[in-house]
Amino acid sequence: MHKFLLAFTIFISASLSAQKTYVINCGKLLDSKTGVVKENQHILIKGNQVISISSSPIQADSVINLSDYFVMPGLIDCHTHVLLQADITSEDYDVQILKESIPYRTIRATRSAEQSLLNGFTTIRDLGTEGAGFADVDIKKAINKGVIGGPRMFVSTLAINTTGHYPIKTSDYAWELHLPKGLQEITGADEARRAVRQQIEQGADWIKIYADRGYYKLADGSFRSLPNFTNEEINAIGDETIRSRKKLAAHAMTRDGILGAIHAGATSIEHGSGMDEECMKLMVEKGVYWCPTLFVNEYVAEGRAKMGSPINLYFKQSIQSTFKKAIAMGVKLAYGTDIGGYDWSLPQAKDFTYFVEWGLTPIQAIQTATTTAAELLGMQGKIGEIKEGAFADIIAIKKDPTKDISVLQNIDWVMKDGKIYKH
Numbered sequence: 508m509h510k511f512l513l514a515f516t517i518f519i520s521a522s523l524s525a526q527k528t529y530v531i532n533c534g535k536l537l538d539s540k541t542g543v544v545k546e547n548q549h550i551l552i553k554g555n556q557v558i559s560i561s562s563s564p565i566q567a568d569s570v571i572n573l574s575d576y577f578v579m580p581g582l583i584d585c586h587t588h589v590l591l592q593a594d595i596t597s598e599d600y601d602v603q604i605l606k607e608s609i610p611y612r613t614i615r616a617t618r619s620a621e622q623s624l625l626n627g628f629t630t631i632r633d634l635g636t637e638g639a640g641f642a643d644v645d646i647k648k649a650i651n652k653g654v655i656g657g658p659r660m661f662v663s664t665l666a667i668n669t670t671g672h673y674p675i676k677t678s679d680y681a682w683e684l685h686l687p688k689g690l691q692e693i694t695g696a697d698e699a700r701r702a703v704r705q706q707i708e709q710g711a712d713w714i715k716i717y718a719d720r721g722y723y724k725l726a727d728g729s730f731r732s733l734p735n736f737t738n739e740e741i742n743a744i745g746d747e748t749i750r751s752r753k754k755l756a757a758h759a760m761t762r763d764g765i766l767g768a769i770h771a772g773a774t775s776i777e778h779g780s781g782m783d784e785e786c787m788k789l790m791v792e793k794g795v796y797w798c799p800t801l802f803v804n805e806y807v808a809e810g811r812a813k814m815g816s817p818i819n820l821y822f823k824q825s826i827q828s829t830f831k832k833a834i835a836m837g838v839k840l841a842y843g844t845d846i847g848g849y850d851w852s853l854p855q856a857k858d859f860t861y862f863v864e865w866g867l868t869p870i871q872a873i874q875t876a877t878t879t880a881a882e883l884l885g886m887q888g889k890i891g892e893i894k895e896g897a898f899a900d901i902i903a904i905k906k907d908p909t910k911d912i913s914v915l916q917n918i919d920w921v922m923k924d925g926k927i928y929k930h
Contacts, residue, residue, distance in 0.1 A: 528553045529925070530567035535907065536560070537579040539877040539892050542870040544909060550578075552899045555924040559895055571927075573903045573920065579873070580893050581629025581658075581900030581923060582915070583880035584855060586777055586798045588847025589619040589631075589646060590639040595810035601675055604638040604687055613642045619851045620646055620657030625929050626855040627918035629900035630659040630880075630890050632843075634715050634756055634777065635666035638689040644710035656928055659900070661884055663715040663756065664706045666690040667699070667744060669735045672720055690717065696743035699736075703747040714748045715756045716741070716773075719764025722781060722818045728825065730781025732761040745771030754885075760822075762786050769795055775841060775883060780804060780822035782829060787836045796883045797833060798843030801826065802857040806849040830865050840867075841883045842876035856915040869909045899925040 529552045536548040549565045551558040559565070590612050594600040603612065616639075623631055636643050643662040650657040670692045680686060691706070693699045703714055718741070719732040736744070748755045749772050757768035761781040768776065769789050775796040779786070782797075790797060804826065808819035834840070840862070846855050862872040881891030889897055903920035921929035 527569065528558070528567040529569045529571055530565045531571045531578065531901065532564075532574050533576065533578040533903075534574045535577045536893065537577070537873070537909070539580050539874060540894075542874070544577075544907075547574075548578075550893060550901070552925050555899055555926075557893055557895060557897045557899050560893065576903040576905060576920065577907050578893075578901060578903045579908070580877050580891050580897075581902050581921070582627050582856070582876045583630040583632075583842065583884070583891055584623065584628045584844050584846065584876070585632045585775070585796075585841045585880050585883055586800055586843025586845050587623065587631045587633050588635060588637060588845065589616040589623070589633055590636045590642060591847035592619070593806075593850040594848065595807045596814050597674055597676070597679075600637075600689070601679075604675055604689055609639050609642055612639050613645065616642065616646055617649070617655050617657070619847065620650065620660070621655065622851050623846070623855060624656055624658045624923060625918070625921060627902040627915065627921055628658055628855055628876075629902070629921070629923040630661075630884070630886075632661040632663070632713065632756075632884060634663050634713070634758075635690065636664060637666075638687050640665070641709045647710075658923065659890065659898075661712040662710065663713040664709060664711040665702075666715040666717060666758075667702050667706075668692060668717040669740065670694045672735045673717055693740065696737075696739040699740045699743040700747045703744055703751065703753075707751050707753060711753070713754055713756050714744065715777075716744055716758065716768065718757045718759040718768045718773075719761060722760050724781075724818070724821045729783060730761045730821070730825075732763045732781070734763045734767055736767065738767070741767050741771045745773065748772065765790075769793055777843065778804075778845075780826055780829065782833070784832065784836070787833050787838050790833075790839075791837045794839065796839045796841040796879070798841050799826070799830060799858070800843050800845040800848075801830075801861045802853075803845040803848045806853075827865055830861075834866055839879060839883075840875045841880045854916040856913075859912045859915055863912045869912045872912055873908065873915075899923075 531550040533548045551565045647660040649655045691702050693702050721733040754774040756775045757773040758777045759765040765786045812820050859872045877891035881887045901922045906914040
């Protein structure tokens with residue numbers, strides 16, 4: 508009888524807790540869809556959802572006073588690597604793949620995920636474990652179950668490339684050794700389909716490919732590369748991904764990778780530093796998103812040039828012009844940083860500064876990491892906005908990012924799924 512009463516009491520307590528409501532009193536509140544900033548707004552939250560927004564005071568069980576703050580939706584980073592800890596050179600990369608165990612890398616990744624959340628990025632799309640198997644699926648599960656703190660994650664597991672076309676370069680090591688690779692290698696259309704199916708079976712939300720390699724600059728200033736896949740291979744990946752109701756992200760730097768990826772059904776082009784106008788035109792026509800990942804290129808450029816690979820320096824010299832052309836032509840921008848490719852201690856919101864310096868308004872820049880990013884992830888109305896029915900993913904800063912976009916590099920207050928993670 509006592510056990511029954513105890514269980515009943517716990518049930519009632521849990522039910523009451525689930526019914527608890529919060530009201531956030533906002534000094535300024537950004538409507539990310541319209542770009543309108545309103546003053547003295549009140550957000551009612553129940554559980555992990557926004558119930559309503561009002562200009563009049565709202566009654567609730569608890570009050571969160573952000574009346575001195577600028578309040579906006581949690582940010583979305585569409586290109587991260589929580590299982591990487593910066594790799595300027597191939598040696599940096601090899602150390603992580605060959606000298607760090609997957610459990611050790613996963614432990615470090617839990618800190619990266621937490622850092623992303625504290626940076627104000629309440630949702631991320633993580634594009635490849637780089638040799639750490641399906642550990643991204645485990646991290647996502649641990650976050651969802653409340654074992655660790657972190658953002659809402661969309662994961663792509665291993666990424667796919669063709670045999671011999673991605674580090675680690677086995678020719679740098681004794682040929683008798685069977686070294687691990689940073690992704691899943693395939694040869695032929697059948698292996699391509701198998702790789703997609705295997706990754707989805709293990710929990711991949713997205714499929715990622717590396718579409719090109721060997722980037723070089725021509726005398727006229729344009730860029731080319733070597734495509735990694737045959738038409739049969741890349742089309743098999745695209746077809747299998749779409750059949751499975753998943754989406755395809757393509758690492759592609761130049762037209763040689765970009766055009767093939769788009770024709771195969773890619774939803775997003777990652778990096779795209781050497782794209783040309785034909786690529787931009789096709790991206791607009793097909794509604795393909797671009798994640799430019801600007802700061803990471805600057806981060807690695809000097810170090811890689813010293814090691815004999817100047818291509819990132821060339822991209823650095825031309826990317827501003829490429830960016831402006833893409834915006835003028837109407838290419839859809841989704842915010843993505845490639846953090847993990849650069850150190851997790853550095854700002855995750857750095858790319859916003861480039862966006863604004865190169866022609867976007869601060870509101871437009873913020874929309875790349877809110878409403879547009881939500882569209883890319885198929886989560887419009889649920890993330891990237893503060894509205895009725897959306898998840899309670901909310902951040903706040905003392906200063907106004909519509910006047911100075913750089914303030915997003917230091918977020919003061921973070922809520923994800925109705926829980927406060929940073930005060």
